[in-house]
Amino acid sequence: MPSRSSTITLYSRPDCVHSHRVRLVMAEKGVASYDVVELREEEESEDLLQLNPYNSVPTLVDRDLVVYDPRIIIEYIDERYPHPPLMPVDPVMRAQYRLAIFRMEADLYPLCEELEATPAVARRARTRMTEMLTTLAAEFATKKYIGDEFSLLDCTLAPILWRLEHYQVELPTRHGDKLAKYAQRLFERPAFEPSLSAVEADMRHIKPGA
């Protein structure tokens, strides 16, 4: 049942990597009291259809505002809840962060869908994911987060990294250990566990609230 105090409702699917990203940004911003409409597999929502012409999740409703497309949603959350900021101030850096986010969305996120497809498609997606992560892993040789501070870049990569073990994706041979340590740093942040749906918690055998 929607809570009376909350002005925000998030339409989400428990296994959706895009929804996870939005839940993570909400948790990192410390927004605990909002309503989640969790749509099960194949479940359709008449309300969502009315709100979003693409009928896609995640969709966020904040009073009269309806926002869809995960990137637009996380930028909106970052601006609506300014602390802690998850984007740099400098316009050049902002453009660079947006490009890096775009690359992750274009190169990594579609592979998550393929990892759920037929065995042959999933096998190819696993190999491709390892290749893509090889380039990224080199970045973590010396850094704590992707940028100077924890940011929307890390929030975009974290849901992918969380799913690697579940989808039996091998880490890159070169610098794979650095990538694994970076992933662990993200998972150990206080906001990470609260961002998980039950389905996502089960991917790594986490017991919610344990």
Ligand SMILES: N[C@@H](CCC(=O)N[C@@H](CS)C(=O)NCC(=O)O)C(=O)O
């Ligand atoms: N490009 C999508 C990204 C999000 C996405 O692909 N969401 C999937 C679920 S993970 C979706 O809503 N698919 C249609 C559906 O579930 O009905 C968007 O515009 O929001």
